[in-house]
Amino acid sequence: MKKLNRRHFLMSTGAAVTATGLGAPSILRAQADTIKIGGLHDLSGPLDASGIPMDQVFKLAIDDINEKGGLLGKQVEGVVYDPQSNMSLYSQYATQMALKDRVAAVFGGITSASRETIRPIFHRYNTLYFYNTLYEGGVCDRNEITLGTTPAQTVEQLIPHAMNLWGKKVYTIAADYNYGHITAAWVKRYVEANGGEVVETEFFPLDVTQFGSTISKIQAAKPDIVLSVLVGTAHLGFYRQWVASGMKQEIPIASTTFAAGGTDAVILTPEEGNGILTSYGYYTSIDNPTNTAFKEKVAAAYPDNPPILSELSEVTWEGVMVWADAVREAGTIERDPLLEVMETGKSYDMPAGAVSIDPKTHHAIRDVYLAELQDQEFIIKETFPQVQPADTQMVCNLKETPDANVHHEISL
Structure with a gap:
């Protein structure tokens, strides 16, 4: 090679x-x-x-x-x-x-x-x-x-499923480059198409590791769902700080990117990762x-x-x-x-x-799948063919x- x-x-x-x-x-x-x-x-x-x-x-x-x-x-x-x-x-x-x-x-x-x-x-x-x-x-x-x-294959499935589970108010946090901005726009479109509201959208450069002020804003906004479009190892800090703040049991997380590369699911502990909902074209399960x-x-x-x-x-x-x-x-x-x-x-x-x-x-x-992380393994909840x-x-x-x-x- x-x-x-x-x-x-x-x-x-x-x-x-x-x-x-x-x-x-x-x-x-x-x-x-x-x-x-x-x-x-x-x-x-x-x-x-x-x-x-x-x-x-x-x-x-x-x-x-x-x-x-x-x-x-x-x-x-x-x-x-x-x-x-x-x-x-x-x-x-x-x-x-x-x-x-x-x-x-x-x-x-x-x-x-x-x-x-x-x-x-x-x-x-x-x-x-x-x-x-x-x-x-x-x-x-x-x-x-x-x-x-693409979003029409995954985000379109993820949003209504999450809203049916948890509610219609969504707070979006996204990476600050074209993927994050465009995907956040798709999130807003699908949330509104399903009768919901995006109460706030925040963007973060890929090297940002501290999310304390954002967690405070989310607490104040009281959404039903946090929708993560974060990217890269640095952004894993959000999930850890979310647990440390005590908010994980109050507001669930769905993500278009979490563990897309695979490693996030095993880097985070079960306490930090359990319950995160995603939609991708492949899972090991x-x-x-x-x-x-x-x-x-x-x-x-x-x-x-x-x-x-x-x-x-x-x-x-x-x-x-x-x-x-x-x-x-x-x-x-x-x-x-x-x-x-x-x-x-x-x-x-x-x-x-x-x-x-x-x-x-x-x-x-x-084929596209919806899956929830449990004990560092994604459990497939639904399959959408072709x-x-x-x-x-x-x-x-x-x-x-x-x-x-x-x-x-x-x-x-």
Whole structure:
């Protein structure tokens, strides 16, 4: 598994641009001894708790393909970089992957900021890109396959369920970047559509760790529900301080992000985490043979440091497997034939359930689940089969505009 640093990038990218020009000719990709694919996940920095499991599963997927004979008579090679949650490094490494490494596809990015840093680069150089993270919806780009869930798939299920359980007054706390702002707007829309009221929305930078003043505001507002759209390890401070304040028994929490990367559920104690309600496209407690085999494979590959499995890591597995299936069927690693295979709407049997690619948006149509955390395990309460990415379908139709290259901030 190839892992390169920033110094190597700075020494090599200029030569790559000079030698190959801007187009990164696809025939050079085809002449390689191995088929290279890129992994671009945060292995250090504030989001490494999510990025490391994604990277582990990315590597496991490559090993699984190679153990079964590889693709097109070749082994698959992973080219891995650590962007450290730094947007400059994301941009640099994305360019390196496209121009020098000439990877056949890239799997990576966690935040929407990182995605919007690298997505236009891969679009420009026709490097097929898989984004495997839940997000706020709205990307319209034929070069990107988006397998993570969107608000119309999860938040639309979470809000009415929580309101039916607990009441109609909601206090939203959210991360202060585009995912947090846009998702908070979706929360408001779904709360009001179900006859409720968002009494306050507060936003927090990713490095904020102290929430005492906010907890006081929530106490004064007396909502029925706290709706968390917080992101990252620093924001776990809220849940701990919520318990310490004595408020956990008075006002329950639902979240669009808690344990999305998996680690939150085991970092917090049962006292701190029990009762938090979430909705995602994958939980380890999904009961089907494919998920059982997947969990066994992960445990066998990482006996000493098993990754915490979550939507982010499982969907990373999906991305590599969908790409590999398209390579087998198309008989090539060239982008357009692979996209044509995926655009047929074929269904893939994944640990999360049946998954297909919506040809209009290149987003996943997938099963979605509601689950409550109890003793560091999510207990599935409800299943919603084959939910469409309806939010992105409002603004994107790649059949009509195949050259689209935009992230719509959907007007609510």
